[in-house]
Amino acid sequence: MSSVEKVERDKKANESVKVSKERKKLPLWLAGLILVLAGGSSYATIRLLTYVPPDVEPPVITLKGEPEIELKLGSEMPYEDAGATAWDERDGELSVATELPKIDVWKAGEYEVKYVVTDESGNVAEATRKVRVVAPTPVEGAVYLTFDDGPSEHTARLLDVLKKYDVKATFFVIGRDMDELIKREYDEGHSIGLHTFSHNYAYIYRNQNVFFEDLTAIQNKVRDITGHTSMLMRFPGGSSNTVSALYDGGTRIMSRLVTEVEARGFRYFDWNISSGDAGGVSTSDEVYNNVTSRLGPGEWIVLQHDTQGFSVDAVERIIQFGKKNGYQFKPLTMESYGAWHGVRN
């Protein structure tokens, strides 16, 4: 070992001695502190000396019930939320603010219930629950609700029901003095069809010229009110009516009219489900049963009259039945499927 090495070794040995001496001092310091704290000090004093870290942990929200809920379209109203609880490490149990959206069980879609809680240190926690309104498997085809002979004093509440369920229908109107209702029908997205101005069999089925004058009169009226020229029409009594034979002088006017309206660019519609509200039926239940019992896969043009209060009363239940069973409600357009009766005069 060289002398230099020896000096280095001794130096290291001294350092280690120094360190070990200092280490031995530490327990004395701690012991002293513990003695001071323990001896003669109250619990409060210890707390003053204890370091309290800031609360940065947000509370934890626990949902009651499932985090995702599926409701069948048309479920019982109203939706009731099971709520949530919140726990914070520092503050314990906290109350949760719930933001509940307006859940429309007649409209398929997804809604979010939101829960928010804030602890005493201002830490915020949020949680959500998904509520899904699920429509049934769609039935192939569609239901076209059609209302003839209006408007009437029952039309406004019919429009309210259609709006409530976001259903568009078709109104085959005549020349009544209720322009504001035709305007409302149009503005709310329904189709306006022409059903002649007078709806007077003895007059319109006299001859072709009179028929088209009367049809043009209601077309002009609808255009004045809505700004739209309707080319949709329905014959009073339907294309299969035989009442026209009483007034046409044996000219088989219906056979000529069905061809002529199309030649002039109109599209006419009959129906394949009659509610029976124009005769034989006088209650809302009968209207409901007549319509719903005939539905099935396919395209259905339903005939009702918004001049009949009891028939209008059945519409809400018909819509509910249709929506629960996967039917799509549509307004008639120039491109729609049509239902036609065989011409009998």
Ligand SMILES: [Zn+2]
């Ligand atoms: Zn009619």
